[in-house]
Amino acid sequence: MVSWGSKVLRDPLEKSVGWSLLLYPSPGVKMRDEPGFFQRFRIALVVAFFAFALAGALARAFYMQVIRGWEFGGRAEINYLRRVPIPPIRGRIMDRNGVVLASWEPRFMAVALLGDTGITEDEVEKLRATIGADSLVVKQSYLGYAVLARDIQYDKALAVMERSESFGWLLMLPWFTRTYPHSGPLSPIVGYVDADGVGKAGLEKALNDELMGSPGTKYLMVDAKGRVVKEDIYPPEEPSQGKDIKLSVDSRLQEAADTLFRGYRSGAAVVMNIKTGEILVLYTKPYVGSWTMVYGTSEEKSAALSAPGSPLLNRAVSGLYPPGSTFKPVVALAGLASGAITPASVFCCGGGMKMGTRFFKCTGIHGCLDLVHGIEHSCNTYFYSIAARMGLPTFLDQLEKMGFLKRRYDLGIGGEKPALIPSMDYYRKNFGTHYGGAALNLSIGQGELLLTPLHMALVAGLVARGEIPLPHVVIQIGGEPYIPPETLRLSISAENREAVKKGMLLVVESGTAKSCRLPGFKFGGKTGTAQNPHGQDHSLFIFYAPYDDPEIAGAVVVEQGGFGATTAAPIARELIRRYFGLPPAPLYIVKKKAGENQEQEEPEEIE
Amino acid sequence: MRRFLPLFFALGITALAMVELFSVGTAHALRQLVWVGLGALAFAFFYKAISPLTLRRGAEIIYWVSMVLLVAVLILGGPGAKRWFSFGFMKLQPSEIAKIAILLVLSKTLETKSPETMRVMIAVGYSLLAFALIFVEPDLATAGAVIALLTSLLVVSGVRFSLLLLLYAPLVAAASSFWLWSFIAVVLAIFVISRLMKRRWGYTLGITTMVIAVGLATPLIWKGVLKDYQRKRIIAFVAPKAQSTRTGWQSLQARVAIGSGGLFGKGYGKGTQKGLEFLPEAHTDFIFAAVGEEFGFLGCAVVIGLFALLLWSLVRAAVFIEDQYLRNLVMGATTIIFYHASFNLLSVLGLFPVAGLPLPFASYGGSHIIMEFSLLGIVAASVEEEMRRKAY
Numbered sequence: 001m002v003s004w005g006s007k008v009l010r011d012p013l014e015k016s017v018g019w020s021l022l023l024y025p026s027p028g029v030k031m032r033d034e035p036g037f038f039q040r041f042r043i044a045l046v047v048a049f050f051a052f053a054l055a056g057a058l059a060r061a062f063y064m065q066v067i068r069g070w071e072f073g074g075r076a077e078i079n080y081l082r083r084v085p086i087p088p089i090r091g092r093i094m095d096r097n098g099v100v101l102a103s104w105e106p107r108f109m110a111v112a113l114l115g116d117t118g119i120t121e122d123e124v125e126k127l128r129a130t131i132g133a134d135s136l137v138v139k140q141s142y143l144g145y146a147v148l149a150r151d152i153q154y155d156k157a158l159a160v161m162e163r164s165e166s167f168g169w170l171l172m173l174p175w176f177t178r179t180y181p182h183s184g185p186l187s188p189i190v191g192y193v194d195a196d197g198v199g200k201a202g203l204e205k206a207l208n209d210e211l212m213g214s215p216g217t218k219y220l221m222v223d224a225k226g227r228v229v230k231e232d233i234y235p236p237e238e239p240s241q242g243k244d245i246k247l248s249v250d251s252r253l254q255e256a257a258d259t260l261f262r263g264y265r266s267g268a269a270v271v272m273n274i275k276t277g278e279i280l281v282l283y284t285k286p287y288v289g290s291w292t293m294v295y296g297t298s299e300e301k302s303a304a305l306s307a308p309g310s311p312l313l314n315r316a317v318s319g320l321y322p323p324g325s326t327f328k329p330v331v332a333l334a335g336l337a338s339g340a341i342t343p344a345s346v347f348c349c350g351g352g353m354k355m356g357t358r359f360f361k362c363t364g365i366h367g368c369l370d371l372v373h374g375i376e377h378s379c380n381t382y383f384y385s386i387a388a389r390m391g392l393p394t395f396l397d398q399l400e401k402m403g404f405l406k407r408r409y410d411l412g413i414g415g416e417k418p419a420l421i422p423s424m425d426y427y428r429k430n431f432g433t434h435y436g437g438a439a440l441n442l443s444i445g446q447g448e449l450l451l452t453p454l455h456m457a458l459v460a461g462l463v464a465r466g467e468i469p470l471p472h473v474v475i476q477i478g479g480e481p482y483i484p485p486e487t488l489r490l491s492i493s494a495e496n497r498e499a500v501k502k503g504m505l506l507v508v509e510s511g512t513a514k515s516c517r518l519p520g521f522k523f524g525g526k527t528g529t530a531q532n533p534h535g536q537d538h539s540l541f542i543f544y545a546p547y548d549d550p551e552i553a554g555a556v557v558v559e560q561g562g563f564g565a566t567t568a569a570p571i572a573r574e575l576i577r578r579y580f581g582l583p584p585a586p587l588y589i590v591k592k593k594a595g596e597n598q599e600q601e602e603p604e605e606i607e
Numbered sequence: 608m609r610r611f612l613p614l615f616f617a618l619g620i621t622a623l624a625m626v627e628l629f630s631v632g633t634a635h636a637l638r639q640l641v642w643v644g645l646g647a648l649a650f651a652f653f654y655k656a657i658s659p660l661t662l663r664r665g666a667e668i669i670y671w672v673s674m675v676l677l678v679a680v681l682i683l684g685g686p687g688a689k690r691w692f693s694f695g696f697m698k699l700q701p702s703e704i705a706k707i708a709i710l711l712v713l714s715k716t717l718e719t720k721s722p723e724t725m726r727v728m729i730a731v732g733y734s735l736l737a738f739a740l741i742f743v744e745p746d747l748a749t750a751g752a753v754i755a756l757l758t759s760l761l762v763v764s765g766v767r768f769s770l771l772l773l774l775y776a777p778l779v780a781a782a783s784s785f786w787l788w789s790f791i792a793v794v795l796a797i798f799v800i801s802r803l804m805k806r807r808w809g810y811t812l813g814i815t816t817m818v819i820a821v822g823l824a825t826p827l828i829w830k831g832v833l834k835d836y837q838r839k840r841i842i843a844f845v846a847p848k849a850q851s852t853r854t855g856w857q858s859l860q861a862r863v864a865i866g867s868g869g870l871f872g873k874g875y876g877k878g879t880q881k882g883l884e885f886l887p888e889a890h891t892d893f894i895f896a897a898v899g900e901e902f903g904f905l906g907c908a909v910v911i912g913l914f915a916l917l918l919w920s921l922v923r924a925a926v927f928i929e930d931q932y933l934r935n936l937v938m939g940a941t942t943i944i945f946y947h948a949s950f951n952l953l954s955v956l957g958l959f960p961v962a963g964l965p966l967p968f969a970s971y972g973g974s975h976i977i978m979e980f981s982l983l984g985i986v987a988a989s990v991e992e993e994m995r996r997k998a999y
Contacts, residue, residue, distance in 0.1 A: 039765070039934070040926055046759045046938060047922050053949035054918070058911045060956040064866040065904040072866020076900075079863065080879045224885045 082220045088213030091242035095251040101183045108157035109175035110148040113226040131156040151177045168227035180290040185258035188314045192293040206412035213242035243478030248278030257283040260571045268315035268453040271554035274461035277469030277484045284315040318415040320450035324528030325378045326542045327445030334398035335386040336496040343371045343499035349381035375503025376511035387443035404488045411473045420450035453555045456542045461553030462490050464544030513565045515590045516573040522547035527564030536560040541568035545576045610987040612920035617968045619913045624969035630876045635890045635971050642973045646980030653984025666711040673708035676701035677740040690744045700974040714935035717764035748962035752946045759942035777821045784822040860885045862957045865899035872903030890971040895955045933989040940982035
């Protein structure tokens with residue numbers, strides 16, 4: 001303890017002060033009698049103020065640095081750490097022979113690292129002048145970086161990198177641009193990506209996750225202005241590359257289809273391997289090339305999209321057509337399955353059939369025919385008779401049992417539709433009890449019935465083999481083969497099916513499509529002409545080949561192509577010829593018999 | 608030794624700051640060496656070449672000259688805030704000279720034992736003139752130093768507390784009057800304190816009435832008389848930087864810098880906040896943040912510890928001196944230095960708003976380094992004068 005002495009000396013300055021009560025409970029304590037005590041006390045008062053401030057600063061520093069240090073450490077890292085993505089290589093898409101349809105090319109993307117001020121207009125202008133990108137998009141991002149431009153060519157990127165002192169805020173990262181070297185007529189299957197490299201249509205969209213892979217991360221240290229100070233302050237996380245995809249489609253055959261359709265405005269063709277379910281040709285016209293959709297100018301895009309005939313509609317899977325006579329094999333199958341007819345059932349054609357007050361016309365007078373020849377000559381009367389014998393409810397019931405028609409086949413290319421077959425309820429509502437005529441109409445593929453070219457191909461294929469593995473276009477994802485999970489089957493005896501198959505053979509050998517037979521090669525087919533209220537009739541043809549142990553089946557639709565035998569059938573014949581590698585052969589010239597209207601299927605109403 | 612102890616600790620702070628300055632930027636550090644050299648010369652000048660007694664004789668002249676300089680800078684200074692004259696190589700800040708001038712004139716005015724009310728009024732007058740001239744520059748924080756200096760010297764030179772209460776009560780009343788409960792607390796406190804001073808009831812009633820009158824008048828003037836744009840102008844004038852997001856950002860980055868330093872710091876030259884320019888003023892007002900980032904809590908503790916030792920050594924000198932004028936000089940110098948130090952440290956640590964005051968002996972800059980070493984020179988000379996007297 002400090003000894004304050006015993007001298008009684010009052011401070012001359014502070015005679016009247018009583019505030020010491022605050023400090024000492026009882027007045028008269030000797031302490032304040034020390035000489036200079038009051039001066040010291042007043043000095044201490046001032047000093048205490050600053051000492052308190054210093055102690056506060058020390059306590060605050062301890063709190064911030066030791067107690068909450070980790071938190072501020074994180075904040076400091078947020079300041080300087082930038083995570084930028086390393087884009088993965090997008091998987092390629094190839095056809096069945098390894099022809100690359102969609103691939104990638106190395107390019108660069110310009111990524112701005114955002115400092116505390118963001119990107120200025122001047123800096124963007126400077127970049128625009130250097131890389132010459134008109135479509136420089138400044139997307140401010142909250143990730144600490146913004147992607148300014150993609151698809152920058154090597155020389156342009158080099159020009160930027162050489163001037164790193166003026167582009168310190170800019171980072172050139174690798175970017176893999178999408179290319180479509182051979183997509184052409186395969187574009188509707190392949191689809192396309194958007195500017196960010198994400199699939200927008202077709203398989204690019206459906207299999208985007210598989211194709212894309214996942215991006216890696218690069219860790220950079222930036223300063224307050226967003227300039228890169230140090231790269232890879234943590235080891236980068238490598239991207240996982242996307243998977244390659246192999247299609248069942250044969251690009252040569254698809255391109256052949258494109259050539260064969262040259263004279264026609266629109267249509268579709270489907271060819272599939274009915275032993276495996278692999279689709280070989282899935283052609284639609286018109287179409288827009290993938291390249292145009294990704295890299296075309298906006299004028300090119302809008303011109304392509306506004307072109308007549310809805311070019312974005314994939315007619316092969318989404319186009320719904322009245323099947324016309326190509327539906328007759330289905331009617332035959334229904335009749336056989338229901339027991340209404342046998343292959344030996346004979347109906348006689350006198351030029352048509354009367355039902356109620358209406359007369360349903362045939363294309364000619366065919367006389368008495370059995371099933372095989374009914375198909376061969378596409379005799380309407382024969383099929384009217386089948387329908388009349390079955391009755392509409394049984395007919396629809398049989399179609400229902402052939403599940404493949406009402407089914408939607410998800411190929412992954414988007415827009416796939418099921419066939420449209422009205423229900424019994426529909427007919428009762430619209431026709432009351434007089435639906436007999438509707439059954440007759442239905443039996444020649446007219447009326448409220450609509451099929452896609454894919455469904456038409458399945459009709460031919462099922463007639464040919466009785467069973468087909470589920471149709472698909474993707475056969476490999478990242479080297480792993482795709483195995484169809486199920487098989488489409490016809491529940492009909494082989495004997496009955498053989499009769500229909502035989503009928504389709506005769507169509508080509510000696511029937512409505514005899515001009516299209518191939519020398520030394522037997523295949524089956526069925527022509528069809530679908531009424532088109534908007535113009536000339538649609539020309540249809542379905543086929544399987546070869547006759548012995550059928551391997552492929554398909555359908556060709558030429559919109560406003562006229563008769564099936566004159567337009568669609570020659571295209572199908574050419575596709576078969578190319579698939580099997582047969583020598584070119586001219587079409588046979590068929591002399592038209594007088595009085596025989598080749599294929600006038602329109603029923604006429606008489607009073 | 609007593610004379611040079613403050614200089615010793617101050618140089619310790621300077622040395623530590625210099626080490627950090629070399630980490631921030633060599634160019635600034637080398638120029639700072641020049642300023643510290645000039646500061647040493649200033650110390651020697653005030654310690655040896657000119658006696659505190661000579662300064663005492665010329666105190667008023669020095670004061671008025673510095674006031675003229677303050678007026679001149681208002682006319683000629685700028686651009687922007689009119690705080691300094693720009694010469695090619697340096698910026699002269701007249702308010703730094705004014706601080707020394709006010710220290711001298713107040714120390715002289717308040718040296719008489721038992722100061723009369725008149726002397727206190729003269730001291731207040733000197734201070735208010737200087738305060739007003741610096742305030743309109745505008746530089747509220749530096750103007751505040753004048754008020755702190757006046758208050759400190761009034762306390763140290765033995766002005767009766769009853770008079771001090773009379774002087775400061777209206778200010779406290781006006782400041783507290785914007786919130787009812789704080790105003791009531793202030794009125795009650797002033798009533799009780801005035802009773803404890805054992806003055807007559809007239810004093811108590813008078814001061815309480817004055818406090819209530821001021822407290823009621825202030826909001827009335829603020830809301831009734833002043834127009835909206837005038838109020839906004841006053842707020843913008845008193846707290847201009849509080850509105851600037853840039854300053855808020857700096858303050859945040861300073862806290863991030865200090866906090867991320869942790870216990871031991873990131874290591875010399877490895878600070879990311881100052882190194883990557885997130886803290887652009889790391890060399891001037893935010894030098895403490897840079898130290899905190901690179902040397903951690905230990906570095907901060909050493910700096911604060913050196914300031915504590917400096918405070919102790921100055922107080923030791925003040926207690927040693929018996930002459931009121933010389934003691935006023937020492938305590939005034941202490942007040943100026945620690946007003947800046949406290950304000951700077953607490954604002955960098957995020958407890959106060961950023962005021963733009965340098966850290967004494969540490970921040971890069973010419974005027975304030977020279978001024979602070981001059982103050983230490985005056986302190987050393989005062990101690991020497993006292994020692995000479997005691998030797999007789």
